[in-house]
Amino acid sequence: MSLILAAAADVSSAAESARDIDWWGIISVIGTIVSMVTGLFFIIAGTVGVLRLPDFYTRLHAAGMTDTLGAELILLALIFQCDNLQMVLKLLLVAFFLLVTSPTATHAVAHAAYRAGLKPLLGEYRAPELEEDGS
């Protein structure tokens, strides 16, 4: 009887210690690692695409897509590591400005290159004509 009671106390203490696992720490570490590795993959994929693609517009596509997503994922990984609200808000502000300005800059570069007469490499498909009075 005393053995059973001791075993029950043991089990309850084990359950007590199992309840003490730092779940938020585990989630933050896993979230940091997954987000950071995915973001770094997108960053290096965009860089290799800019180096190796044959045409300006394809290079622009590679850089514009992957830089935005990779930057957001890396900033998310840093947000998982924050310990006060001020840092989270600052990183969210950086993420917001990158999310707004990076596609805008990509669009501006593409539009300026197309207006300056830089022709894309064309295969089977043709690019639409630009309107004359479009600014």
Next chain:
Amino acid sequence: MSSFMGYFMLGSALFIILSMALMLGRLLGGPTLYDRLLAVNSFGTKTVLFLCVFCFIIGRPDGVDIALLYALMNFIATIAVLKFFNYRALDVGLTQSDEVERGDAR
């Protein structure tokens, strides 16, 4: 921050630096102006990311303010350089485009 997370952040920062160094290849050897401008823009984005990660490595998270400033300045610099090479001047309104000679693709 535990020691494993410190090493992980350090490896990530080195990876971002490797990506920036690879982007320098397109910046130096781009055939047209717009290739170089694209490389500068992407380099600036990676600089912002590296600043954020580096602030977490050295344990002084105040530098995210500098990263925020750099993100805004990068965008404005890209737009200003585009406008300069389009109009060969900076004090031209954005709407008048017909009477100004356009720049060439180099």
